[in-house]
Amino acid sequence: MFEKARRFSWLAVPVACSVDYYFARTDSFAFLARTRGPLFPCRLMLILWFPTLIFFPYSFLCHDGRKRFGSSFSFSFRVSHPLLTPQPYLESGDGPIVLVLAPTRELALQIKQECDKFGRSSSIKNTCVYGGVPKREQVYDLKRGMEIVVATPGRLIDHLESGMTNLRRVTYLVLDEADRMLDMGFEPQLRSIVSQIRPDRQTLMWSATWPKEVQSLARDFLKDPYQVTVGSLDLAANKDIKQEVMVCEDRDKYGLLLRALKENNTGGKVLVFVETKRGCDQLQRSLQMDGFSAVAIHGDKSQQDRDWTLRQFKEGRSNILVATDVAARGLDVKDIQMVANFDFPNNMEDYIHRVGRTGRAGAKGYALSFVTQKHARISRELAKILEESGNQVPAALRGMGGGGGYGRGRY
Numbered sequence: 001m002f003e004k005a006r007r008f009s010w011l012a013v014p015v016a017c018s019v020d021y022y023f024a025r026t027d028s029f030a031f032l033a034r035t036r037g038p039l040f041p042c043r044l045m046l047i048l049w050f051p052t053l054i055f056f057p058y059s060f061l062c063h064d065g066r067k068r069f070g071s072s073f074s075f076s077f078r079v080s081h082p083l084l085t086p087q088p089y090l091e092s093g094d095g096p097i098v099l100v101l102a103p104t105r106e107l108a109l110q111i112k113q114e115c116d117k118f119g120r121s122s123s124i125k126n127t128c129v130y131g132g133v134p135k136r137e138q139v140y141d142l143k144r145g146m147e148i149v150v151a152t153p154g155r156l157i158d159h160l161e162s163g164m165t166n167l168r169r170v171t172y173l174v175l176d177e178a179d180r181m182l183d184m185g186f187e188p189q190l191r192s193i194v195s196q197i198r199p200d201r202q203t204l205m206w207s208a209t210w211p212k213e214v215q216s217l218a219r220d221f222l223k224d225p226y227q228v229t230v231g232s233l234d235l236a237a238n239k240d241i242k243q244e245v246m247v248c249e250d251r252d253k254y255g256l257l258l259r260a261l262k263e264n265n266t267g268g269k270v271l272v273f274v275e276t277k278r279g280c281d282q283l284q285r286s287l288q289m290d291g292f293s294a295v296a297i298h299g300d301k302s303q304q305d306r307d308w309t310l311r312q313f314k315e316g317r318s319n320i321l322v323a324t325d326v327a328a329r330g331l332d333v334k335d336i337q338m339v340a341n342f343d344f345p346n347n348m349e350d351y352i353h354r355v356g357r358t359g360r361a362g363a364k365g366y367a368l369s370f371v372t373q374k375h376a377r378i379s380r381e382l383a384k385i386l387e388e389s390g391n392q393v394p395a396a397l398r399g400m401g402g403g404g405g406y407g408r409g410r411y
Contacts, residue, residue: 247396268337
């Protein structure tokens with residue numbers, strides 16, 4: 001057992017945790033499968049220290065030998081659990097021991113659900129603080145004392161400035177979807193939050209991409225980090241996803257989408273991405289008028305509406321979800337049969353994340369993307385991704401060149 005642990009330099013010395021650790025080989029690496037045992041010596045007592053880490057991409061927990069995982073926080077909590085248990089109980093006025101930062105409300109709530117699963121048997125309390133809802137219940141939880149706080153940066157700043165909580169006891173920090181938080185303009189809030197946390201903390205930083213901005217953030221937030229790369233740093237799509245690209249004009253996209261929905265109408269879930277909030281609502285209404293059960297989600301909707309919409313989609317009551325990029329990352333919706341890029345994203349990183357909502361857990365998926373002349377600048381990179389994943393590259397895509405476009409269409 002110890003030989004297995006030694007293979008990974010990020011499992012070293014010196015916090016004593018009286019737990020059993022089991023490792024399972026995957027096709028790329030071994031990961032922490034589960035912990036068990038009381039806080040007394042068990043069959044094997046490992047002395048573990050979890051140093052500052054960088055992990056990417058987001059879904060590096062591929063599977064446990066039986067089923068696939070799609071949550072980086074599953075791993076984060078498995079490791080934080082033994083670090084939490086030896087610590088003194090929270091007292092009045094204490095802030096959290098573990099702080100998890102996520103870019104969106106939906107992802108934060110999903111992480112809380114993972115906390116609930118792993119914390120139920122250990123009496124480790126958690127709460128989730130995010131914008132778009134009243135602060136009263138969040139303030140109540142924070143004042144009671146929570147070992148784990150999952151938060152979006154903006155709402156956490158509000159609670160810190162009002163004195164409802166503090167970060168003096170945070171010794172374990174998780175930054176989930178770090179690149180997405182930078183894309184959303186959260187860097188000032190992140191720096192403000194991290195500056196209030198003790199410098200000897202342990203940090204996990206998850207990023208699906210590795211641009212210069214994320215590298216700079218890592219250098220500032222992490223001390224002598226270990227970097228674990230799963231796969232290649234080059235962008236690549238899941239080979240279980242059949243990707244189809246149609247080069248067209250904006251005015252033709254809706255008709256092509258209707259045809260694709262009818263041809264692939266097996267009752268499965270369909271996720272359609274659009275660029276704007278207005279376009280999201282307009283496309284949902286058009287699909288409903290054409291007889292499809294469609295719902296829409298974007299940042300201008302209230303949290304209550306967003307929760308209801310996701311529940312409708314997850315439970316299969318509405319099988320088409322029209323969304324802006326709020327749904328591109330991290331959301332755990334099972335059995336999405338098809339992803340449609342009605343409006344193609346502005347960069348290939350977002351494209352990879354969007355199509356990655358299907359073809360999960362070993363299932364096959366289908367991704368349809370509409371490309372117009374205004375996306376000519378990324379046509380070569382898109383063609384490369386299609387080729388490397390074994391998909392057909394349309395001649396029209398290879399022949400695209402120059403800038404410009406056809407103007408805005410119906411949506």
